[in-house]
Amino acid sequence: MNDFFTTSVYAGVVVSLLAYMLGVYLRKKFAIAILNPLLVSVVVTILVLVIGKVDYDIYYEGAKYISWFLTPATVCLAIPLYEQLTLLKKNLKAVIIGITSGVLASLLTVFLLSLLMGLSHKEYVTLLPKSITTAIGMGVSEELGGYVTITVAVIVITGVLGNILAEPVCKLFRITEPIAKGVAIGSSSHAIGTAKAMEMGEIEGAMSSLSIAVAGILTVIGASIFSKLL
């Protein structure tokens, strides 16, 4: 099936979108957190590629046009943020303290667990930027001498898991305030989590968007300090 995918520009896009719509349908029908449309679409697309013996590179030739929209879409996250400006101004202190706590929690848990599991310095710095958006995280990992490909994979896994776990975790820890939910999601699982926050509500989405940028920048500074610990 490689040949067919090579000649078709739309095959990758069509398979991805069909898989996503299947995910949306399944979630509507069964309403279980694990039936997350993003997860379903990723799993189904991988299955199609594996069964059809299509290489990822060939799939990506078409699918890259979907990814192309990512930068303009991320830019647009400023819109909900601007719409919630009054709310943001009113709660600025809480939001900044919250995001900083999230970043510290991320660096600290990675440090402690790496220490506990006896990871090497290189493996440790690979995981340090795991909670932030891919483009910043890649830069941090490279700068600190980590395995950049693993960093990217871990960031994507973190995002997808955050997208799935956002609602159950907020419920479990009784995080009910929309601003707090947004900060929790954005600082733990960047843009992929934010896609979920956006579905939960305007305020959640706006705060989550802000958290991507702030947590990303704080992690650049924090990771360079934490990298010296192990």
Added chain:
Amino acid sequence: MKYLKQFFIILIISFIGEVLNIILPLPIPASIYGMVLLFVLLFTGILKLEDIKDAGKFLIEIMPIMFIPAGVGLMSSWGVLKPMLIPVSVITIVSLVMVMAFGGRVTQFVIKHSKQGGFTENE
């Protein structure tokens, strides 16, 4: 024409973000520069919300699908991930839940706390 104009503005901002990413020596991606820039343009009133809102909201709405290719890309990073699978899985899950819980709880605590403190000046 309305959508074309709105999408064009968004693309120009993305492009400026890209330029900033290239000329500034910071590990900050084009999208984050663009997001900050758009926020500043809206904040200062140079751009009106109506200038970009429809196209922008559409892009945000379809955003989850833009992560599918990256997610599918995990199939090709399986090889590099395999030797570190156990530590990576444990750290990813534990740290994700910790960050979410801690970041969220702290934010919630500060909001409630400052609301009580500033009760008299509430609206």
